[in-house]
Amino acid sequence: AQxxxxxxIHITVSEGASLELRCNYSYGATPYLFWYVxxxxxxxxxxxxxxxxxxxxxxxxxxxxxxxxxxxxxxxxKPSVHWSDAAEYFCAxxxxxxxxxxxxxxxxxxxxxxxx
Amino acid sequence: xxxxxxxxxxLIKTRGQQVTLSCSPISGHRSVSWYQxxxxxxxxxxxxxxSETxxxxxxxxxxxxxxxxxxxxxxxxxxxxxxxxxxLYLCASSVVEETQYFGxxxxxxxx
Numbered sequence: 463a464q465x466x467x468x469x470x471i472h473i474t475v476s477e478g479a480s481l482e483l484r485c486n487y488s489y490g491a492t493p494y495l496f497w498y499v500x501x502x503x504x505x506x507x508x509x510x511x512x513x514x515x516x517x518x519x520x521x522x523x524x525x526x527x528x529x530x531x532x533x534x535x536x537x538x539x540k541p542s543v544h545w546s547d548a549a550e551y552f553c554a555x556x557x558x559x560x561x562x563x564x565x566x567x568x569x570x571x572x573x574x575x576x577x578x
Numbered sequence: 579x580x581x582x583x584x585x586x587x588x589l590i591k592t593r594g595q596q597v598t599l600s601c602s603p604i605s606g607h608r609s610v611s612w613y614q615x616x617x618x619x620x621x622x623x624x625x626x627x628x629s630e631t632x633x634x635x636x637x638x639x640x641x642x643x644x645x646x647x648x649x650x651x652x653x654x655x656x657x658x659x660x661x662x663x664x665x666l667y668l669c670a671s672s673v674v675e676e677t678q679y680f681g682x683x684x685x686x687x688x689x
Contacts, residue, residue, distance in 0.1 A: 496677070505582075505668055506680040513676075552621065556678070564609050564626035565634050566670075566678055571620065 464489050464562070466553050468569035475543050476577045483538040483572050485553030493555040495536040496566070497527055500550045509551075512536065523547070548576045579605055582671050582681035590687045596657040599684045603650050603671030610652040611678060612644060615666040624667075627652055656686075664688045 465488045475481055487493065494513055498506040510521025517529040527538045536553060550573050554566040583602045591597050603610050611634075612624040623636040627646035644654040650671070656663055664687050670678035 494676070498680070503685075505584075505682040506670075508677060508679065511677055562634060564611055564628060564672070565623045565636070566611070566613075567623075568613075568621040 464493075464555060464557075464567045466555055466567050466569040468551075468553055468572050470572045471570070472573045472575070474575040474577060477545050478542050481538075481540045481543045481547070481574070483551050483553075483574070485536045485538065485569060487534050487536065487553070487555045487567075489534075489555055491558065492531065493557060495527075495529060496554040496556070497521065497525070497536075497538050498552045498554060500552065500571075502549075506552065509538070543574075543576055545576045545578060548574055550574070582669060582679055584667075584669050584681040584684050586684060587682065588685045588687075590689065591659050592689050593659055593661060595659050596655060597659060597686060598653055598655045599667055599669075599686075601652045601654075601669030601671075601681060603652070603669075604679055607671035607673055607679075608650050609672045609678075610646055610650065611670045611672070612652070612654050613668045613670070614638075615668060615683070616664075621668070624654065659688045661688050 467486045496511045497509040500506050509525050512519050512529045550571045552571045553569040556566045585600045609628045611626040614622045626634040630646045641657045646652045666683045668683045670680045672678045
């Protein structure tokens with residue numbers, strides 16, 4: 463069965479510090495991989511995605527993520543966090559083909575708090 | 579391009595009532611997916627429509643239904659509302675099976 467695990471429910475970092483949010487997935491084949499961010503009371507905004515090719519992908523707001531097939535991981539990173547990055551972050555996987563097309567599987571999210 | 583729009587943004591209903599939520603996808607997007615987000619269960623997939631056909635359905639009771647129109651706009655309906663249906667309902671649109679772009683959501687409160 464498909465599943466996404468975000469081991470860290472809550473992370474607190476100081477402004478200017480580096481950030482890594484972890485994501486592991488269980489899937490029958492290499493899926494599409496996404497990171498979304500959600501501010502309170504808002505919808506989900508796409509940060510970045512991996513479909514194929516270079517395993518290090520760049521996204522908006524200075525975020526990047528690395529796909530590691532051997533570890534079934536797609537961790538999100540940012541070298542220097544800004545106070546405006548405080549939000550909830552969701553990792554998601556989607557099928558490339560088959561009966562679950564059009565459906566994303568989400569992790570439970572990681573809440574990021576940024577100290578000034 | 580305009581993003582995904584959802585109406586209404588907020589809704590208060592009482593138990594036993596029914597509700598209809600609307601979603602207008604990004605122009606040119608033919609796939610619309612719906613998700614329910616609650617603190618306890620997280621983001622759960624409801625269903626997905628493509629070219630007016632439901633292609634995929636999550637594990638929700640039959641009280642939850644949806645449809646898609648020829649212009650790709652979609653509606654979801656919840657009948658006989660229960661307290662546990664209180665949630666943020668998110669709609670997302672995409673070009674075929676690729677990246678899903680989300681709307682701002684409809685916050686439903688059932689009293």
